[in-house]
Amino acid sequence: MTNTKMLEAAYTLVKTLDSDSQTMIDKITKDNIQWDFNTTETVIANMIIQLKQDIVSDEAKKNGKNNQLKAIKEILKSASKLPAEALHYVKTIGNYQYACDNYILAKINSVGELKECPENLEYPDVEKFFSRKNEACLELTVPDGIKLKAYIKDQTAKNKEKKGYKILYNFGKDQPLVDAKMLNLAIDVMDGEFKAYYKDENSALYFEDKKGNEVLLMPVSKTNPSVGFIDETTKL
Numbered sequence: 001m002t003n004t005k006m007l008e009a010a011y012t013l014v015k016t017l018d019s020d021s022q023t024m025i026d027k028i029t030k031d032n033i034q035w036d037f038n039t040t041e042t043v044i045a046n047m048i049i050q051l052k053q054d055i056v057s058d059e060a061k062k063n064g065k066n067n068q069l070k071a072i073k074e075i076l077k078s079a080s081k082l083p084a085e086a087l088h089y090v091k092t093i094g095n096y097q098y099a100c101d102n103y104i105l106a107k108i109n110s111v112g113e114l115k116e117c118p119e120n121l122e123y124p125d126v127e128k129f130f131s132r133k134n135e136a137c138l139e140l141t142v143p144d145g146i147k148l149k150a151y152i153k154d155q156t157a158k159n160k161e162k163k164g165y166k167i168l169y170n171f172g173k174d175q176p177l178v179d180a181k182m183l184n185l186a187i188d189v190m191d192g193e194f195k196a197y198y199k200d201e202n203s204a205l206y207f208e209d210k211k212g213n214e215v216l217l218m219p220v221s222k223t224n225p226s227v228g229f230i231d232e233t234t235k236l
Contacts, residue, residue, distance in 0.1 A: 003058060006050040010158035014044060030235075056150040068108060068213070071188035075099045075106060076114070085154045089117035096212065101180050105129055106189045107214040129216055136197035136206040140171055145187040147236040152180050161191065168220060172233040175200050176219040178235075186215040 001009075021041050028035060028045035028051075035042040070091070071108050079087040079101035090097045097114065105126060109181040116127045117123050124152075152167055159165040167180040176198050186207050194209035201222060222231065 003051050003054045004157060006155050007048065007055065007154065008160060009231075010044060010048050010051060011158045011160075013225065014048075017024060017041075052150060052154055053184055056147060056151055059146045059149040059153075064116065067188040068191060071185045072097075072099050072106060072108065072114065074185055075101055075104055078103075086121040086123045088115075088116050089121075090100040090114045091117045091123040093127060098123075100124065100126065103179060103218045104185060106186075106214040107190060108211075109191075109212060130214060133197075133206045133208075133214070133216070136199045136203065138198050140175065140198055140205065142187065142194075142196045142207075143183075143234075143236055145184065147182065148184050148187065151234075151236045155180070167221075168234070170232065170234045171198075173231045174201060176203075177222050178217060180217050182217055186217045189213055189215050 014022055017025075017040070024041045025045045025048070028042065032049055032052075034046040034049050039228075056203070071220060072217045075132075076088065076090070076099055079099070082088075082101060089101060092098075092110070095109070096107050097110055098165045099108075099114075107126070107130060151169075153166045158166075168177055169180040169183050169194050186205070190209045191211045191213055192209055194207055196205055196207045198205050198219075201219060203219070205215075205217040205219065207217070222229075
């Protein structure tokens with residue numbers, strides 16, 4: 001059984017306990033400090049903390065150069081559900097390939113055999129979208145990609161029974177709120193060192209590395225936050 005499956009089982013076990021026990025376990029795991037005496041709550045909480053640390057290690061081992069290709073394929077997979085058939089393919093313009101769906105637009109150096117958009121289909125004017133990138137002039141502190149992947153797996157396991165649950169990442173007060181999975185793709189598209197910028201919390205985020213790869217990522221509105229939403233940087 002993988003660490004992710006064991007974490008999922010641990011969260012299922014937590015939900016069988018009374019509300020006070022669940023609250024205590026949630027507090028311990030959020031503090032991320034293992035307790036050195038045994039009760040039902042501390043044993044389960046310590047197990048969850050350890051499993052989350054193990055998942056971070058798992059993701060670090062898998063991190064590699066094929067991240068960009070995987071990210072582009074994920075964008076195309078998402079776009080394949082959209083009615084605009086052109087978005088089901090990459091589009092080559094000059095020395096770059098573009099891939100996009102409703103939330104993310106990636107501009108990359110060619111990464112391999114990806115299906116090219118047929119000439120008879122009209123692709124969006126993606127170069128025009130990137131022409132406004134200079135409006136994003138405030139630099140963002142981007143979370144560690146490996147820790148973000150582990151966070152996504154943790155939240156997926158914790159909220160498995162919630163249909164349509166969206167995992168979000170908040171850059172902080174007055175900064176963008178984004179879909180964590182889309183942010184993960186944006187980071188994976190980058191090759192080596194990169195920077196990210198924004199204009200305000202309602203405008204697209206812009207990512208760029210030193211090799212010409214770029215990403216535009218749409219934020220999620222904070223005007224209708226979920227119950228219990230606190231406008232602060234997400235803790236991974």
